[in-house]
Amino acid sequence: MKTSIFNFNTRTIVTISIAAALYGIVGLFGIPIGPNVQLRPSIIILSVFAVYFGPIVGLLAGFLGNMLTDLLAGWGIWWTWELASGFFGFFCGLVYLFKNFNIRYGQCNKFHIVFLTITAILGFVAGYAFAGINDILVMGEPPRKVFVQIAIILVTNSAVFILLALPIILGFIKTNRRHMNLRVED
């Protein structure tokens, strides 16, 4: 049984906190592949937790986790970029709302995977567009530089999601399916 996403019990609170802490810590690590571009594994953390526990957990874990990363790294709180991570978590978690999708029991079909990919990339687009527009209007960054930056982040993060995060999610689904050879009878 999946719990409703609006059910704020103890488990939800702990899940949000631990996911945010994990996302915040892993967000500090990355491998530089170019000037100012890093491949960061933290996307995997956020997407797996969002798919496991739903959009609200994804939103809050992304928002608070990114805030933790920024505080640890020392550049204050850039709430628009934290909200961009939150958007990504939220969109990733939308697949949780399907009744016949359940990663715990390995229930999943091709449509869900396609839906997850599209919503994840939409989440990136929505989040980064929001943060970028805010950077231009409020922070006074040059528009062309922001566009270039966002384009680079969007491409690398989408590639990381499709090439590295999606296989891990599929791996979790497969492993969980192996343990579920029982069927519910009506």
Add this chain to the structure above:
Amino acid sequence: MNKFGSLYVDGDSLFHKMNPSIKLILFALWLIAVFSYLDINISCGLLGLGFILLYFAKIPYQISRNLFMAVTSFNLINALFIFLITPDYGVTLTGNHTLVAQIANYPIYYATIMYILVISLKYLSLLPLTIIFVFTTHPSRFAASLNRIGVPYKLAYIISIIFRYFPDIHHEFKIISNAQAARGFSYGKDEKSLKRRINNLFNITIPLIIQAMQRIDKVTNAMELRGFGTSKKRTWYNSTTIKVTDIIFLIMAIIGFAALIYYKTVINSGFRIDFI
């Protein structure tokens, strides 16, 4: 602890004694003030004020040095990025075409250099208050004081748990990456192939996620055994009160903030690179 560890540094300064939620409000005002100006006078003033406040917080230099280095390098890369992609942005903002130098068909404008200076100073002035906030705020007291100013206690508890567990998770990350490195799957510079480095780093996430799921179970059970979430209210071991000095600080901050708004509406509302 080591590089990050639990962040709170025990001390007896002005900021250690300040009520955490008042400190949060000051921090938020500071962020708004820094974010909404592109003016060299404001940037220099805030940066100076920030470092004066940092002096009063009496945080050991060794602790803040890493953050200082990280932010400075971020600023340099950002400045270089702006300079390479939009070398004429300062000119479009000011209309000032003064040329400083020309390196192989690549014009260097006075206005662009000043613009980069202003925006770097602006980002740098975020640092002092971030250091103060991060290193002088006790996590449990912070959660308690958030609850006191009206944040629901379940939400305040999320903050508390994050700050309680992230050093543990950081430690776990190190253990797993060291174990992988011992097996020959290092993500550091000692691995030559970039592809293998990426793979090794990303493979650390799987045991981390599984460990985190188990940790969620453990913490949930422990909290439910203690009856968390059964009542509408809760009391706090580390509860704080708002003192008179906190109110004075808040009033001073609000007056300063109002002065900044006055400056923005009356003296200069846009971009400014020349001193008063």
